Amino acid sequence: MNLTLSDEQRALQETAADFLAAHTNARKEVDVDAELWSRIVELGWAAVQVPEELDGLGLGPVELVLLMEEMGRRLARTPFLANVVLAQTALLQAGSAEAQQGALAALAYGERTATLILGPGLDAAPASLTVKARRDGEGWVLAGEAAQVLDDGLLTHAYVAARIEEAPGVALFELAVDAAGLSRTPLEVWDLTRPQACWRFDEVRLTADARVDDPTRVLAGLARTRVLAALQVAAEQVGGAAQCLQLAVDYTKERVQFGKPVATFQAVKHRVAEMMVRMETARSTVRGVAARVAQGAQGNGLDDAALAAEVAAARVQATEAYRYCAQEAIQLHGGVGFTWEYDPQMHFKRAQWASQWCGATSGWREALAAHLLDAA
Amino acid sequence: MNEQEFRQEVADWMATHLAGRFACLKHRGGPGDEEAFPALRKEWEQELAAGGWVGLGWPREHGGRDLPLALQLAFHEEYVRAGGPGRIGHIGETLMAPTLIALGTPEQQRRFLPGIREGREYWAQGYSEPGAGSDLAAITTRCWQDEDGRWRLQGQKVWTSLAHESEWIFVVARSTPGSVGREGLSFLLVPLDQPGIEIHPIRQMTGEAEFNSVFFDGAATEADCIVGKPGEGWKVAMALLGFERGVSTLGQQMHFIHELQLVIDVARANGAARDPAIRQRIADAWVGLQGLRYNGLRMLEEDTSSTKVRPEALIYKYAWSNWHRELGQLAMDVIGVAGDVRSDDDAVRRLQQVFFFSRADTIYAGTNEIQLNIIAERGLGMPRG
Ligand SMILES: Cc1cc2nc3c(=O)[nH]c(=O)nc-3n(C[C@H](O)[C@H](O)[C@H](O)COP(=O)(O)OP(=O)(O)OC[C@H]3O[C@@H](n4cnc5c(N)ncnc54)[C@H](O)[C@@H]3O)c2cc1C
Numbered sequence: 001m002n003l004t005l006s007d008e009q010r011a012l013q014e015t016a017a018d019f020l021a022a023h024t025n026a027r028k029e030v031d032v033d034a035e036l037w038s039r040i041v042e043l044g045w046a047a048v049q050v051p052e053e054l055d056g057l058g059l060g061p062v063e064l065v066l067l068m069e070e071m072g073r074r075l076a077r078t079p080f081l082a083n084v085v086l087a088q089t090a091l092l093q094a095g096s097a098e099a100q101q102g103a104l105a106a107l108a109y110g111e112r113t114a115t116l117i118l119g120p121g122l123d124a125a126p127a128s129l130t131v132k133a134r135r136d137g138e139g140w141v142l143a144g145e146a147a148q149v150l151d152d153g154l155l156t157h158a159y160v161a162a163r164i165e166e167a168p169g170v171a172l173f174e175l176a177v178d179a180a181g182l183s184r185t186p187l188e189v190w191d192l193t194r195p196q197a198c199w200r201f202d203e204v205r206l207t208a209d210a211r212v213d214d215p216t217r218v219l220a221g222l223a224r225t226r227v228l229a230a231l232q233v234a235a236e237q238v239g240g241a242a243q244c245l246q247l248a249v250d251y252t253k254e255r256v257q258f259g260k261p262v263a264t265f266q267a268v269k270h271r272v273a274e275m276m277v278r279m280e281t282a283r284s285t286v287r288g289v290a291a292r293v294a295q296g297a298q299g300n301g302l303d304d305a306a307l308a309a310e311v312a313a314a315r316v317q318a319t320e321a322y323r324y325c326a327q328e329a330i331q332l333h334g335g336v337g338f339t340w341e342y343d344p345q346m347h348f349k350r351a352q353w354a355s356q357w358c359g360a361t362s363g364w365r366e367a368l369a370a371h372l373l374d375a376a
Numbered sequence: 377m378n379e380q381e382f383r384q385e386v387a388d389w390m391a392t393h394l395a396g397r398f399a400c401l402k403h404r405g406g407p408g409d410e411e412a413f414p415a416l417r418k419e420w421e422q423e424l425a426a427g428g429w430v431g432l433g434w435p436r437e438h439g440g441r442d443l444p445l446a447l448q449l450a451f452h453e454e455y456v457r458a459g460g461p462g463r464i465g466h467i468g469e470t471l472m473a474p475t476l477i478a479l480g481t482p483e484q485q486r487r488f489l490p491g492i493r494e495g496r497e498y499w500a501q502g503y504s505e506p507g508a509g510s511d512l513a514a515i516t517t518r519c520w521q522d523e524d525g526r527w528r529l530q531g532q533k534v535w536t537s538l539a540h541e542s543e544w545i546f547v548v549a550r551s552t553p554g555s556v557g558r559e560g561l562s563f564l565l566v567p568l569d570q571p572g573i574e575i576h577p578i579r580q581m582t583g584e585a586e587f588n589s590v591f592f593d594g595a596a597t598e599a600d601c602i603v604g605k606p607g608e609g610w611k612v613a614m615a616l617l618g619f620e621r622g623v624s625t626l627g628q629q630m631h632f633i634h635e636l637q638l639v640i641d642v643a644r645a646n647g648a649a650r651d652p653a654i655r656q657r658i659a660d661a662w663v664g665l666q667g668l669r670y671n672g673l674r675m676l677e678e679d680t681s682s683t684k685v686r687p688e689a690l691i692y693k694y695a696w697s698n699w700h701r702e703l704g705q706l707a708m709d710v711i712g713v714a715g716d717v718r719s720d721d722d723a724v725r726r727l728q729q730v731f732f733f734s735r736a737d738t739i740y741a742g743t744n745e746i747q748l749n750i751i752a753e754r755g756l757g758m759p760r761g
Contacts (some may be wrong), residue, residue, distance in 0.1 A: 001673060002446065002673075002676075002677075003670070003673050003674045003676070003677050004677040004678045005677075245756075249756050249757070249758065252758075253757075253758070253759070261759060263758045263759055264758075264759045264760070264761045265761070266749065266761060268758075269748065269749060269752035269753070269756075269758045270745070270748040270749075270752065272752055272756055272758065273694075273747075273748040273749075273751035273752040273755070273756065274748065276687065276690075276691060276751055276752075276755055276756060277691045277694055277695055277751065280671070280687045280688055280691050281667040281668075281671055281691065281695055282667070284667060284670040284671035284673075284674045284688055285666055285667045285670045285671070287670070287674065288666075288669070288670025288673055288674065289666075289670070309662075310666070312659070312663065313662070313663040313666035313667065314666075316659075316660065316663045317663060317664075317666075317667050362656065364659075365655070365656045365659035365660060365663070366652075366655060366656070366659070368659040368662060368663070369655035369656065369658055369659040372640055372658060372659065372662060373640060373643065373644060373649040373655065373658065374649075
């Protein structure tokens with residue numbers, strides 16, 4: 001397997017790095033970031049994983065990983081994760097052909113911006129879904145509450161995985177955010193760069209065509225969506241860890257104590273070196289797994305268990321690397337590292353957010369252990 | 377050549393050749409297990425050579441096959457997958473040979489490469505001294521040229537792996553009297569079987585003796601057995617260290633997979649596989665192994681901007697040695713109280729060796745502390761103290 005990036009992939013990464021460095025500021029107000037989002041859409045990034053026959057760019061997980069790394073580095077505050085990584089992936093993995101036809105291009109080119117609602121923290125297990133669907137003549141009624149939905153106020157739509165009450169099963173519904181009976185209450189979150197809202201479904205009525213899943217693959221498709229999303233979140237974590245490392249290196253080179261830059265002290269050097277070891281290892285794994293998934297997409301076999309195992313490796317490493325690097329970045333900044341004014345705290349909060357969404361590492365490890373130890 | 381076909385060819389060859397009298401070598405040898413069947417393993421080296429599996433990456437004019445990195449890696453993976461034994465010839469093949477190909481004279485290449493490739497001549501690495509470990513430039517072993525032009529050596533090397541199994545040693549010694557540090561060193565190729573050399577085994581914490589003290593008392597070598605110019609040995613020594621993280625280290629991971637599988641087998645057999653904490657650690661070990669593997673593959677990326685420091689290459693040694701040390705601890709925790717007793721169960725015994733020998737992984741080829749210094753200074757541009 002070859003992990004060499006193509007010229008196009010390198011170009012995409014460089015463009016993303018330059019653009020985001022120039023145009024993001026994680027401390028900006030939300031309404032300003034509507035502009036950032038529309039520019040990202042113009043750059044075509046929201047179309048990377050949409051197949052060419054559905055008018056997308058027909059690229060894949062490797063390109064997404066490169067973009068997510070750069071977004072994580074800058075804590076870019078956009079609906080990219082919700083719209084591309086979650087909503088599009090759910091449609092691709094679990095959606096009916098008809099639904100894909102209409103919606104994917106709309107999501108790719110900014111006519112629509114959506115989020116995905118699964119169980120808390122993007123749990124895809126049917127038992128975790130808190131929204132229920134009831135048949136209503138030809139149509140449906142949704143009821144319940146999703147306590148924490150990724151929602152930065154720019155959304156026009158949502159894809160909701162709901163449990164069907166009468167016949168046990170799960171379905172995926174599409175609805176507009178102005179649907180009658182739907183209320184969205186913004187939550188006070190620690191990680192301000194990743195807004196969330198509580199969504200209440202108070203007898204939300206939908207027509208029959210609002211159901212967009214392909215019933216034969218909705219369960220497996222949503223589970224796969226969660227796994228693929230975990231890989232992209234891992235990429236974002238790597239980008240964040242890389243930025244924490246950069247911040248620590250830059251700061252310790254400038255800060256003078258005992259008559260010299262603190263970066264000259266070996267105790268400090270060893271800590272940043274350790275950050276680099278963990279971050280680069282996680283980066284290698286995330287990129288390697290993405291390449292493996294891309295290869296799999298070309299019919300080169302990765303079954304669900306193998307995919308989950310590969311992603312577990314990326315997920316566990318990235319989570320720990322980001323937590324570690326964010327914590328060390330605060331420490332190596334000394335007192336200023338504890339203040340609101342310096343960026344390490346923002347990464348620390350994002351690292352905490354990321355450690356819980358898409359499943360905590362203990363769960364990924366246990367699933368992996370079962371795969372390694374309990375088989376036949 | 378198609379990689380899949382090549383892999384199949386390696387696997388088929390291994391299946392037919394690592395059999396019969398060689399069968400007992402499966403998964404044996406290598407660091408921590410060098411005392412296993414040394415004589416038979418040398419015959420195995422010759423078998424491998426006859427099969428055309430040595431010097432895969434060397435240029436053709438030096439008897440190599442000039443295979444691309446991906447195929448070299450494929451070979452190493454299939455080799456270990458088939459249980460191929462640890463290579464006594466690896467210092468010659470992966471350190472000495474590339475150095476001679478890069479910096480040796482045509483005569484040196486003609487004289488030494490065939491012996492390495494055919495498994496007839498084995499090499500030891502004479503860098504460390506009692507007073508020169510991490511600070512390699514503190515070398516005090518002296519060398520000088522006699523009237524007849526031959527080089528002579530006086531001094532002591534230490535921790536010299538496999539010297540007792542080798543015909544030759546490469547030695548870094550001080551040729552300019554009074555010089556200090558990196559200046560005034562020379563890089564010599566010295567035959568080990570001679571009156572001026574004594575080799576004393578050093579017993580390791582594992583109980584075995586894979587390395588040695590090597591004493592030079594007027595030992596001699598030919599005038600043309602110097603690589604590079606007199607006084608410029610540091611450059612050669614560093615070039616050689618650069619080869620120390622070549623592709624062959626990637627094959628190592630396949631061996632790590634085998635060791636992790638041994639841990640899993642023991643855990644399943646003795647019930648440790650039901651302990652939630654052990655389960656988490658076994659999963660973590662697998663995760664770490666994937667990290668090493670993908671990082672290794674990333675090292676093989678085609679280098680489009682060769683001037684840039686490759687972070688994945690810089691971190692690699694530190695990452696694998698720490699992973700392996702932890703695997704050793706995990707293995708013993710899985711074995712439990714039975715680990716106190718030298719086991720005669722092959723799998724358990726092997727894991728006990730991993731546990732003890734892996735204490736050395738974070739010391740040789742650059743200690744953890746030195747690796748972190750290198751990463752910080754070269755990888756992150758941190759100022760020197
Ligand atoms: C199994 C094994 C096989 C070996 N095989 C060979 C061989 O074949 N040929 C050969 O030439 N050598 C060989 N070596 C030697 C090996 O390369 C050295 O042991 C190693 O370089 C460390 O040197 P040292 O043992 O003198 O430790 P020292 O340099 O004395 O180090 C002692 C401690 O101080 C720390 N330290 C030293 N300097 C610094 C610093 N600047 N900053 C922070 N910490 C520092 C070290 O990290 C270590 O923890 C082998 C060693 C082992 C264990």
